[in-house]
Amino acid sequence: MSQTQMSVSCEKGCDCPICSGVVRTSVGRASANAYIDGENGCKSAALRTNGSPSLTGNVQSMAAIALEALDCLNIGLLVTNADCRLLRANKTAQRILDGRIFVTVDAGGVLRTAKGLRTTPADVVRRVTEADGSEKHRPHVLATMREVAGNREITIVAAKPQMVSEHSALGTVLLLLFSTSQGRTTSSEALTSIFGFTSAEAMMANLVLEGLSRNDCSSYLRIQPTTVAFHLKNMFRKTRSRCHAQLISKLFKAIGLIHSASGDTTAITQGSVGKPLADIEVQLGRDLRIGSKSGHGPCCLPK
Amino acid sequence: MISQNCNNSTALAEAVLGALDLLTAGVLVLDSSSQVLFVNRVAEDILSECDGLELVNDVLQIPVDGRRVPIQEIPAIRSGLSTSRNSGIVSASIRRNSGTPLTVVVRNAVSLARNENTATTLVFILDPDRPVGISRTDLHQLYGLTYTESNLVNWLMDGKTLEECRLLLGVRPSTVRMHLRNVLGKTGTGNQSELVWLLFKNLGLVGAVAVGNEPSPTNHKMIC
Numbered sequence: 001m002s003q004t005q006m007s008v009s010c011e012k013g014c015d016c017p018i019c020s021g022v023v024r025t026s027v028g029r030a031s032a033n034a035y036i037d038g039e040n041g042c043k044s045a046a047l048r049t050n051g052s053p054s055l056t057g058n059v060q061s062m063a064a065i066a067l068e069a070l071d072c073l074n075i076g077l078l079v080t081n082a083d084c085r086l087l088r089a090n091k092t093a094q095r096i097l098d099g100r101i102f103v104t105v106d107a108g109g110v111l112r113t114a115k116g117l118r119t120t121p122a123d124v125v126r127r128v129t130e131a132d133g134s135e136k137h138r139p140h141v142l143a144t145m146r147e148v149a150g151n152r153e154i155t156i157v158a159a160k161p162q163m164v165s166e167h168s169a170l171g172t173v174l175l176l177l178f179s180t181s182q183g184r185t186t187s188s189e190a191l192t193s194i195f196g197f198t199s200a201e202a203m204m205a206n207l208v209l210e211g212l213s214r215n216d217c218s219s220y221l222r223i224q225p226t227t228v229a230f231h232l233k234n235m236f237r238k239t240r241s242r243c244h245a246q247l248i249s250k251l252f253k254a255i256g257l258i259h260s261a262s263g264d265t266t267a268i269t270q271g272s273v274g275k276p277l278a279d280i281e282v283q284l285g286r287d288l289r290i291g292s293k294s295g296h297g298p299c300c301l302p303k
Numbered sequence: 304m305i306s307q308n309c310n311n312s313t314a315l316a317e318a319v320l321g322a323l324d325l326l327t328a329g330v331l332v333l334d335s336s337s338q339v340l341f342v343n344r345v346a347e348d349i350l351s352e353c354d355g356l357e358l359v360n361d362v363l364q365i366p367v368d369g370r371r372v373p374i375q376e377i378p379a380i381r382s383g384l385s386t387s388r389n390s391g392i393v394s395a396s397i398r399r400n401s402g403t404p405l406t407v408v409v410r411n412a413v414s415l416a417r418n419e420n421t422a423t424t425l426v427f428i429l430d431p432d433r434p435v436g437i438s439r440t441d442l443h444q445l446y447g448l449t450y451t452e453s454n455l456v457n458w459l460m461d462g463k464t465l466e467e468c469r470l471l472l473g474v475r476p477s478t479v480r481m482h483l484r485n486v487l488g489k490t491g492t493g494n495q496s497e498l499v500w501l502l503f504k505n506l507g508l509v510g511a512v513a514v515g516n517e518p519s520p521t522n523h524k525m526i527c
């Protein structure tokens with residue numbers, strides 16, 4: 001990527017300093033595969049296309065941060081070669097591997113499927129590597145693994161990394177793992193600032209984002225179904241949604257996909273007992289007092 | 304000449320970075336002075352609109368009272384990142400001229416903490432106005448959904464009610480209910496909310512990878 005090409009792309013948009021900044025980063029991205037180097041973005045991009053190894057260390061550290069970013073989003077990432085041998089995994093993926101429910105690693109470092117599942121990682125990887133460049137719009141393959149007994153499942157999105165530099169014909173395959181049991185907790189501050197939720201509503205929103213139905217919410221929080229309905233009605237009004245499914249969609253789109261609350265990624269799942277549950281009960285006690293103060297009356301209190 | 308070993312590890316690192324481009328959430332990596340070190344595809348898209356969040360000389364800035372402030376200089380974000388409360392995660396909703404506010408989640412990256420000079424911050428951006436959806440091929444591959452069922456699923460995911468979907472499809476209420484029943488059967492879910500939840504949970508962060516390249520649902524008759 002030469003300097004001339006950069007100025008050509010700059011002319012495409014307007015020539016305000018903001019846009020030129022954006023264009024510069026996107027040019028850096030195009031030449032260095034989604035990678036720029038701070039203020040020397042253009043220079044380093046040009047360097048990299050010349051095959052200079054000077055930035056190797058930097059790419060490595062960026063990759064470490066990228067793995068962490070995926071952890072923050074609760075996405076497992078496995079990088080394998082064409083023979084399904086594991087080259088790199090982030091913490092979330094490690095947790096899924098440790099669970100030995102869906103995917104495991106054998107002694108040789110090759111990914112294997114746990115017993116009884118139809119989809120094998122080898123199969124997915126083979127399908128991705130065999131897909132030629134003609135499927136440009138869809139460079140990925142999807143597969144889902146459902147637990148034999150139980151309702152947990154993970155979705156695998158496999159893709160060939162889009163390499164720009166020609167050295168990188170390593171034949172790596174990216175496997176992104178999405179697990180329905182990996183919870184993302186949304187901070188109540190975020191929900192308050194976006195939708196103006198009260199703390200009780202924010203807590204309810206977190207349960208809704210965990211896939212709990214009205215009845216589940218009422219038995220989990222040990223409150224009356226009418227109270228759940230009351231909170232949900234207010235949430236509908238604040239998010240301008242008309243049904244439960246629409247509320248879920250709006251919550252996910254605005255904040256729910258990103259883990260934004262304190263602590264580790266502890267899920268508030270239906271079956272989970274112990275610390276998260278205790279926390280919720282403490283919070284609930286406080287919220288109920290707030291609720292009755294503002295006039296909901298004693299109907300908020302569990303029987 | 305780069306040695307083979309070094310070459311491979313660079314390729315591996317590039318592959319990992321490329322994984323962030325598959326996501327539908329914007330991801331940015333900033334250094335301690337809000338200089339952008341990395342920007343993924345979606346973040347680049349959102350920033351190119353120069354609305355709410357702006358990139359000036361590679362510094363991520365937010366307009367506050369008519370002037371632009373680097374994101375880490377904003378008092379609430381700075382104090383939030385420096386305190387250990389809430390694990391240094393700050394979420395903010397950023398107003399913009401067009402559409403609903405952007406949601407930004409800022410947190411400290413800890414993987415390089417051993418080196419003080421390379422303190423980095425992760426920024427995630429969610430744009431509620433970006434269309435969400437899963438390509439029909441993917442839905443067919445995963446759950447065996449038909450053409451109409453895939454459209455229905457995408458509209459439901461986008462926050463449309465069943466009645467709105469019915470009008471878009473131009474069918475009777477009983478027909479749209481039949482389609483929904485079939486989708487629920489194929490995905491193994493019990494109701495509409497559960498379906499939307501499952502799709503967001505499984506594919507919400509990668510779903511829209513290919514939707515933009517598909518023909519719009521209005522001319523599906525010709526393509527079929």
